[in-house]
Amino acid sequence: MGSFRIQGNAKLKGEIIPQGAKNEALQILCAVLLTEETVTIHKIPNIRDVMKLIDLLDDIGVEVEKLGDESYRFTANNIDLKYLDSDEYKKKAASLRGSVMMLGPLLARFGKASIPKPGGDKIGRRRLDTHFLGFKKLGAEFKYDNKTSHFSIEAKNGLTGTYMLLEEASVTGTANIIMAAVMAKGKTTIYNAACEPYIQQLCRMMVRMGANIHGIGSNLLTIEGVERLSGTTHTMLPDMIEIGSFIGMAAMTQSEITIKDARIDQLGIIPEMFQKLGIKMEFHGDDIHIPAQDSYTIDTFIDGSILTVADAVWPGFTPDLLSIVLVTATQAQGTVLVHQKMFESRLFFVDKLIDMGAQIILCDPHRATVIGLDRKVNLRGIQMTSPDIRAGVSLLIAALSADGESVIHNVEQIDRGYQYIDKRLNALGANIERMD
Structure with a gap:
């Protein structure tokens, strides 16, 4: 210590x-999982939580190339979903709160994802209900193992757009649901969405990748799903x-x-x-x-x-x-x-x-x-x-x-x-x- x-x-x-903004970085880094094309990100802070997430992305199969002190290139074209079942993944993901935002992109692109109960600051109750209720609204099936504190989510028939009212304007919950919805079939309407600048940054990045998102900066987002997303370059606030x-x-x-x-x-x-x-x-x-x-x-x-x-x-x-x-x-x-x-x-x-x-x-x-x-x-x-x-x-x-x-x-x-x-x-x- x-x-x-x-x-x-x-x-x-x-x-x-x-x-660079820590809270934005954790969302943006998870979004690289949405595409097999290269995503370049600038102004990445060299802090423990962010470096641990980059390490976790590398472990799951993302090709990570460091371009400079604050710039990285990511290519997620060889993802190993079997790694999600490994003890190493469960240990690493459990130590990092931001790992929960890997769920939305993995669910959108591969139809399933899992994660142990994530860690983070001990500042009180930090429920994940908003994340999983949103995924369920999109058509995914959610399971939680009380004995192992393990979350799993699967969309056997794919995700379908829908209307949802978030019970809380959770920043990470909103980010996760947006990343899942951008590749769902049809239109998704999210009311009571968080609208922090970091959420706006995430949305604008995904629009450059080919997503169709309206209402950026407000608490009402409308998303028309697309089949695939492309690469992009992004600089954090x-x-x-x-x-x-x-x-x-x-x-x-x-x-x-x-x-x-x-x-x-x-x-x-x-x-x-x-x-x-x-x-x-x-x-x-x-x-x-x-x-x-x-x-x-x-x-x-x-x-x-x-x-x-x-x-x-x-x-x-x-x-x-x-x-x-x-x-x-x-x-x-x-x-x-x-x-x-x-x-x-x-x-x-x-x-x-x-x-x-x-x-x-x-x-x-x-x-x-x-x-x-x-x-x-x-x-x-x-x-x-x-x-x-x-x-x-x-x-x-x-x-x-x-x-x-x-x-x-x-x-x-x-x-x-x-x-x-x-x-x-x-x-x-x-x-x-x-x-x-």
Whole structure:
């Protein structure tokens, strides 16, 4: 288990380029299974989850060619479906949440797929019902083995387009169902579809491959099935979660940072939400400049009541940044209620922040009230363990701003979502030592 030793009171300065989007990468990589032709993908982040998925694709028979640090070529013309029954596949797929999105493309192209119960962050219940209910609507038969926690899906007579209302606007569920529907017979209508920029990217990529998808960017998608898809070239968006993390980090450490090539047009209300915490930003073309601030004051509602920040389905605020908002608010002036609606275990890391001196009331598994210290009392360095990707980076931000030295264990969790984070922040002036 790896650890970071962090020297606090860091003042960072300089430019940083966000990595390719992790959540988009996991969808896009699975989509290469839809065609036997070559698919070239640029801006792939070198992070643990993504590399594990590429390794899994290679094992199942996809020809993988690395073209550069962030560019790969994939050709899925020799898929070995027997590998899905192997113990090695079950072990590897179970360790990666994103492996579930292999189901839709395999089902569409080969009529069957299977997967063990996938892993990922332990942030609460993460049901797969949306995925399998969608597949069943398209005509597939679903089986689940309680003893082995193994999912299998098969469409003996092929998939047929239909109308469906998703019971939740699941991003991975929507992606999986779209990838299954693009080669189904007839028309598929998906209501309450997720419409995050990553879903839009996936849809536009498949349209270039020959898919017929209408309503991209909305929660109502109409898909006319086609017989086959061709190859394409795709470049991924910068990671909006990393961009939000850098904004919060700049404010917490009183640093001057410029985030380059941020694709501001794809960030939704993320900049606005951090501005509500009092963080100043300047937008220069596609770059975000965060000037050093001695202090920042949290907004209130019009009647003077305490601001509430809650996650919501896109174009609402993404749940992946609530941990960053929470830690950033600890040194603000004012109070904010953070309401994590989607996952009931994602706020449990606040006990580490409380140990560092933050004033936080954990109201229940979904809500925490943060009383900003306004820098009158600095956080103090402690030893702690990263429970998941986003909480891990939040603790890293807290440690960079704290007095003294902090040690964060289990940084493999951070590595799952953030590319070379220690090296990139050290280039801005941080003092982070990686220890094995």
